[in-house]
Amino acid sequence: MPKSRGRAGGPGGIGADVTRISKPERLLNLVAFLLSSRQAVPFTRIRGRVAGYDDPASPEALEKRFDRDKAELRALGVPIVYDASGEHGDEGYRIPREQYFLPDVHLTVEEAAALAVVQRYAFAAKGDPLAGALQSALRKVVVDSPLTGAAAASITEQHRLGVRTTHGAPDLGPNLESLTDGVIRHQPVRFRYYSLTRGEVEDRDVHPYGLGWHGSNWYLVGFDRRRDAVRQFRVDRIRGRVRVRSSKPFAVPDEFDVAAHVGRPAFRFGHDENVRVAVELRAETACLFRDDLRDDMTYTERPDGSAVVEFDSNDTAAALRWVARHTDLAWIAAPEEVRDRARENFRAILARHEGPPTEIPGRRAGRGRR
DSSP states (O other): OOOOOBSSSSTTSTTBOGGGSOHHHHHHHHHHHHHHOSSOBOHHHHTTTSTTSOSSSOHHHHHHHHHHHHHHHHHTTOOOEEESSOTTSOOEEEOOHHHHSOOOOOOOHHHHHHHHHHHHHHHHOTTOTTHHHHHHHHHHHHTTOSOOHHHHHHHHHHOOOOOOGGGSOTTHHHHHHHHHHHHHHTOOEEEEEEETTTTEEEEEEEEEEEEEEETTEEEEEEEETTTTEEEEEEGGGEEEEEEEOOSSOOOOOTTOOGGGTTTOOGGGSOOSOOEEEEEEEOHHHHHHHHTTOOTTOEEEEOTTSOEEEEEEESOHHHHHHHHHTTGGGEEEEEOHHHHHHHHHHHHHHHHHTOSSOSSOTTSOTTOOOO
16 A cells, blocks of 8 residues: 655654645545455544555544545445444444445356447447447456357457448548537537438538437437427538537437437438328238337237338328338338328339330430440
8 A cells, every 4th residue: 555755753654744645545545445454444543554644633633534535435436334333343434345346247148249249340440439438348348258269259250330430421530529529518510411302411500419320320319400300410411521619508308319319210200290101011021120120110920921010100202112112022001091192103103114215224315326
């Protein structure tokens, strides 16, 4: 245990120079002393033996110092307890080791495999502003992994996340760093954003509430001040650099949950009247829906492997596009007005392709082969 150098009486003795012991060092000395003691220790044994409580101050001053330090350590979460009668009949203070130290981490093989996947991403995505913190956290838990040697290498080689921010847009890494800064400090951000629905780049002024990951993309969720509503933005559609504005920090609503927004399907971002849509699924594609259901969806499987999935939608056009991606493996079952609109869409597509083609695809009209 570190001792202060005394001017008289040797190290830690009477006359020690108290200025050589800083408060953090004094607190650490006290914690180390109590942890090393197998029984409760009265203050009379702490005074004069622990560096920081061995200076020429009066006994009353030393005891007040101890009371302040004890209260501060408890506020920091150090469980200093007082035993009126210890195992050996001594009263005093101690720190229960089972309450002070974190329990051992015991990972299952499945949990270790998941960590291996995350670790592979953390060390590959050098440009990701979150990679450094993720690497630090993984180092603390990977030592308890039951996967070692070839097993761990096999897991990381077989499971690779398709996330490479360094291979994306040149501003993606810096923009993620700026957005993270805005989220942490509750500062507004400004950026230019490409809107798919409008097909144009627009200025956005946003209170960034949180960042999330879904489908190989980073998303920002925040309050769009110009639209007076919470919106979701795919970070790689930001054009140019994000600017963090210095202003009074905004407040994030208590009920906000970034997971409730990130990954929300397109048919939940509209402004139509909300309807409950039922989709019939053939067995060939039903399993794909089952593994990607959200909390507000219901899934009913049939004996032949087909299924019906139901969800709420406030953007009928987006819901129809979502179902049409699966061609004849999925179709609208209800409500009737949405089913009728789907039929109209398909009839319009068929009508556009009736008769012989007027132009060979990929070749301009009037230009022959050279």
